[in-house]
Amino acid sequence: MQSKYHFRRYRLSQNHPFLVALVTEEKDENGKVLISGFNMTRSITYVLSRPNKFIRIDNPNPLDDAECYICVDALKDKPMKYFSKPLKDWTLSEEDEKVIDELVKQKLK
Numbered sequence: 001m002q003s004k005y006h007f008r009r010y011r012l013s014q015n016h017p018f019l020v021a022l023v024t025e026e027k028d029e030n031g032k033v034l035i036s037g038f039n040m041t042r043s044i045t046y047v048l049s050r051p052n053k054f055i056r057i058d059n060p061n062p063l064d065d066a067e068c069y070i071c072v073d074a075l076k077d078k079p080m081k082y083f084s085k086p087l088k089d090w091t092l093s094e095e096d097e098k099v100i101d102e103l104v105k106q107k108l109k
Helices: 044-049 094-107
Strands: 005-010 016-021 033-041 054-057 068-071 075-079
Touching (some): 005 033, 033 094, 054 094
Antiparallel strands (some): 005 016, 033 075, 054 068
16 A cells, blocks of 8 residues: 655755655646655754654664654645655554644644
């Protein structure tokens, strides 16, 4: 089953991984694809500097077991040119997908 979410690197945030919420991918009036979603980090220092802005999730990178956090502040309608191609084999756990579904309802709808 194809997940409704995928991951890309976001060039404007030093290539931090970015969780893309596919439900908000749309074309603007010029035919450009816009992407919305949430930045992710593994930096515990950054998370501790703003602890109420992050949710811990299982690391979606199959080659990494470090703790991973997602920022609850959404980035909306960014041009696709700022993102890499989707990252292969990165997946959300079922539990994390439910958390992200709720976050999408709150922040992106």
